[in-house]
Amino acid sequence: MNDIPSRRLLPVATLFPLVIAWVCLKGQQAGFYNAEFGLALFALANVIVFATLIFVVSRSLNHLDMQRSSAMQALQAAHDQLDQHVQERTLALAQANKALENSERLFRLLVNSVRDYAIFMLDTSGNIVSWNTGAEHLKGYTAQEILGQNFSRFYTPEDRAANIPQRLLQIAEREGHFVGEGWRVRKDGSRFWASIVLTAIRDEQDKLIGFSKVARNLTERMERERQLRFHASLQEAATDAVIATDMNFVIQSWNKAAEHMYGWREHEVLGKLATEILDTRFPPELPREQVLRSFHENAFWSGELTQHHKDGSAIAVLGSTVLLKDEHDTPVGIVSVNHDITSRKQAEEALRLSEERYRNLSSVLWDYACSYHYLNGSYEAQLEWVVGAFEEITGHSIEEALKNFSLGTPIHPNDQGIFRQRQEKLHSGQDDISEFRIINKRGEVRWLRSYGRPEWDATRQAVTRVYIGVQDITERKNIEVELAEERNRLRTLIDTLPDFIYIKDMQHRFLLTNIAHARARGCASPDELIGKSDFDFFPHDMAERFQDEETEIFRTGQPLLDYEQPSKGNAGGFVWALSNKVPIRNVQGELTGLVGITRDITERKQQAQALEIALKRAEEANRLKSEFLATMSHELRTPLNAIIGFSDALSNHLAGELNERQQEYMQIILNNGEHLLSIINNLLDISKIEAGQFELNNTAVNIAGLLDHVKRSLQSLADIKGLSLLTMLDEDMPTSIMGDDLRLKQIIINLVGNAIKFTQTGSVKVCIIKIDASNWAIKVTDTGIGIPPEALEFVFEQFRQVDNSSTRHYGGTGLGLAIVRQLSLLMEGSAQVQSQLNKGSTFTITLPLTKA
């Protein structure tokens, strides 16, 4: 408590009894207590108040005394000090003035010599009034150049436009100074990042007299800061997890990549054990102890391991761990950089699978694919990649080919042109599909079908690579060639055939035909018919008829064979056509059309008709000839009947006796009549045989009877000439055979009659001989004049006799032997003669033997 309140309390103390008295009275009136208690209370209160007052005043008086004495002492001391101070100040002022002078000199020196800081003064409107070396260095202006110029020229045009320099001056004037950073411009126009301090300078009257400006180039610092920030962000932005732990693997830092990679946020893992969080496991061949030992020895470990994501999934990790040491080489922590190689592992697996697939694929492919790389833009190309049956096809091993294989397999000489064109096409950037032959390393000719696709370089200036797919089509080509040859042969065949050959579909349209047909339809080539139908070539009703018959074939599935019908010919004329139409089925057995062969048989028809007519005419002629023969026979016989009949009748005295001469002459008439009759009979026989009208009977013939008849018929003739007529029957001969009795008699009688005629003395012998089981013979042997050898060959010919005179000498028509031979032939036998002149002849008729 100070003396002031104490002093003021004294006057106030007089009022206390009054206040206490009023309070006590009021309390009594209110009935809180009675008058006695009130009085006592009043007295007590006064005593307490006044005692307190006396105590406070006394303390205050003491205090005032103490203050007064100390103040007196202080006053004395101050006075002493002041004297001393005045002395010191006087000295100091002198020193200070000196120091100030020094300081200002040093300051100017300093300011001028500072290179890193541009320090210059401005007047109140910003014009430069001083310029130091640093400014010269920083801004590029010399003092002479810049003094008096406005400082705003150091600012960028953008800043100047925004009136920044003036505003900065205003801020500095108002605030005392301005501190900031910003781009500034050098004399040469280049920019630098500057930190500046702009300070207002005022005189003693606080009047603004100018500004000082200190600028510093912070470009480098900014760059460093930028780099620092970059590194920091780099760590944060690193794709690899960067984890720092202390020596006990307690996590100290955990970057964004780690968060991303493991799923744990930084705040979740800080302070926790990395080994537990990550559940790190090493590969089986690399025990944890070995890793730790290696790490401690080398302060570094790198390798693949497995860690785990927050969700428990395994992560393949390539980890690098470094031991951090302080400057005393004491280990202080561990930093791990972990790279997630799960996808790489998956990619490796995928690659492995792909390679395996590729190997398997190669082993099952019949074809191959490859790529070539063009060397220096030339046509020369180097094989760089192959898959498939390359070795099988080319005979070169892939290894060998990859080293040195520039399309080295020789192209077949005949396909060089195709191959060259293909190379040019590919080289010019076009796709190509070609087929050509190679002669492979084993010397085999292989047909290849090659698909090529060029690849441009990035600038699309040149083709750098071609991809090629090669099919070995040798087999197909061989078959194709074979088929083509076969087709060609068949084509030639059907085009050579004069018949019309065609194949029609179910709509009756021509699918194929040949030249003969095309010509018949008035077309230059078979192709012109393809797709057309009969309606394009034939009158409507005819085409309809053809179509109907084909529809029937399609309906029944049955072919139409050897069908003759009228058709239209080449020049539109009528022809006869012979058609065969056969349905065709595909491999499923479904009808797909028909194959037809039509032949123009008009000529054949005409020939047949002509033949028919000719045959009719021949038949007619034959009939006429037969009639003629019959008529002739009749007409000749009729007068002969009178001649022979009357001469015979007269000879037999039917019309009276004749004298000897008459009798003789009548006999001459009769003989000549008989001779004429035999000539006529023989002529008719020959004519009938030649006309094929001679029919043989086939009845049982008794051979003995036959011989007997001959003997009886001719015995008298033989007797007249004094010849013996002998007959001999082979005992092996069946008694009865099948044959024509009449004609057999005619043969024997002719032969025997002939023999008698040409035999003067001796005998005529008739023998029947069985030659073998199926042949028998009639032999007539005489002892007559015989036949000269030169005449033997034609004794059986008609109208031939050994000499012309013989006819006159021996008589006869010259037809007897001819008839014998003709009858023998009719009986499917033969007639031979053996003869010796003047000794005799033997005629042998050999005939087939059929027992009756």
Added chain:
Amino acid sequence: MTLTRDSSSWRALIVDDKVDNLKLATLVLESRKAKVKAISESQRVFEAIAEFQPNLILLDLAMPGLNGWEIQRQLRARPDLSSVPIIALTALSMEKDIQKGIEAGFDCYVTKPYRSELLIAQLTACIGQFIDGLS
């Protein structure tokens, strides 16, 4: 008069367009005591039959107008002539003619030219067969 193998019992009607032949046949048959009527106009044959009442008829075949075939066909149709042999005496000597004649029902087929003895022998044989056939 009944027809027998004996030619004297024959009443022979001969039809032939050739008079020479008629004369020859007449000569031969009459020389054997046969009664003969010869006509050269074939259409008169029916009249002659009615008139002459032959027991033997010899027909030439190839005749103008009514030929021997036609006459035989008509006569064979007559029951009253069933006991009269009808004989072809003709120059048609082709085998098919002979065949045709046999088939047509001629009782004998004799071809011209003939010798008298042969004719009589043939006729005798033929008539013998005919008579045997009737009995």
